[in-house]
Amino acid sequence: xxxxxxxxxxxxxxxxxxxxxxxxxxxxxxxxxxxxxxxxxxxxxxxxxxxxxxxxxxxxxxxxxxxxxxxxxxxxxxxxxxxxxxxxxxxxxxxxxxxxxxxxxxxxxxxx
Numbered sequence: 001x002x003x004x005x006x007x008x009x010x011x012x013x014x015x016x017x018x019x020x021x022x023x024x025x026x027x028x029x030x031x032x033x034x035x036x037x038x039x040x041x042x043x044x045x046x047x048x049x050x051x052x053x054x055x056x057x058x059x060x061x062x063x064x065x066x067x068x069x070x071x072x073x074x075x076x077x078x079x080x081x082x083x084x085x086x087x088x089x090x091x092x093x094x095x096x097x098x099x100x101x102x103x104x105x106x107x108x109x110x111x112x
Contacts, residue, residue: 005069007089010051013059013098018051020082022089029083048100056097064092 008021021027031050032041043049047058072086 002069002090004065004091005087005089006091006093007087009092009094010049011094011096012056013096018097020086021084022082022087023084026082026084043095049095049097051097055100057100058095059098060094060096062094062096064094066090066092 008019008027009017010019010021011017019026021030027041029051030043032043032047034041043058043061045058045061048055049058050056066089069088069090071088
């Protein structure tokens with residue numbers, strides 16, 4: 001039996017690929033709160049994540065199982081979309097985000 005080996009894709013709803021996450025240390029950079037009962041972490045639709053000091057709201061999540069293991073190997077080059085070394089994967093969890101809309105407030109309160 002083949003073990004599931006996942007990577008997480010974070011993509012903006014406008015289409016820009018923002019990040020690939022291959023391990024727990026990189027996941028921790030999203031600053032997802034831990035649940036006190038079992039010290040686990042959840043990512044859910046509607047949740048706000050922090051990516052590169054900017055806040056994004058999760059709009060959709062999906063799971064893709066690939067037919068074959070995608071071996072990352074020891075290739076040359078720089079992976080600018082991952083903060084850690086890529087690893088082999090055969091499934092991908094897609095997290096789709098949008099900018100957090102900040103309501104502007106007038107410095108003098110509501111105007112009549």
